[in-house]
Amino acid sequence: MRHWLMKTEPSTFSVDDLAAARGQTTGWDGVRNFQARNMLRDEMRRGDQAFLYYSSCAVPGIVAIMQIVKEGYPDPTAFDRKHHHYDAASDPLEPRWFMVDVQLKRRLARTITLEELRKHAAQKLAGLALLRPGNRLSITPVAPAHWKFILSLE
DNA sequence: GCCAACGTTGGC
C-alpha cells in the first residue's frame, strides 16, 4: 500500500463536505497539473491511503485520512464547456486529465499543522515532498516512515 | 493583498 497527501482549499472542498457526501466518497476531480495527473492515472491504487491537507487557509495542515476507492479514470469536468475546469485540449477519445475516487476513513483528532510538520523537516520528515521549498503540487507521495511519524504526532 | 516559486504557453 502506498501513501499520499492531497491538498484542498477548505473554502472549496472541506472534510465536512466529504463527510456529508454519499458513502463519504467523492471524485477528486479538477487536477490540472501533469505531474499530479500521472500519479492519479498511473500510481494510485485502490486501498492506498491519503492525508487530506488544507491549503490557502488560516491554519494549513493535515485534517483527515482518506482511502482510494476507485483508481484513475478520465475526469469528465475537462469535457464540460460550462465547467470551471473545462479544457478544450482534452479530447474524450484521448483524455488528458484523470481523477480517482476517495473515501473518508477518519478525521484526525486534531489538525497537524504545516508549522508543526516543518519543525521536523530536517530530521524525521526529511525529504517529505510537501516541505520542499516552492512545492505546489496538489498531490504528493508520502513515504511509509513519514506517514507513521506524522500519525504519531496526532 | 503581497510575492516568491514554478508550470505552461508561444514566439522566435
Place this chain on the structure above:
DNA sequence: GCCAACGTTGGC
C-alpha cells in the same frame, strides 16, 4: 530548443 510572459499556487 530557448526564454520571456503570463497564470496559478499557497504561505504569510
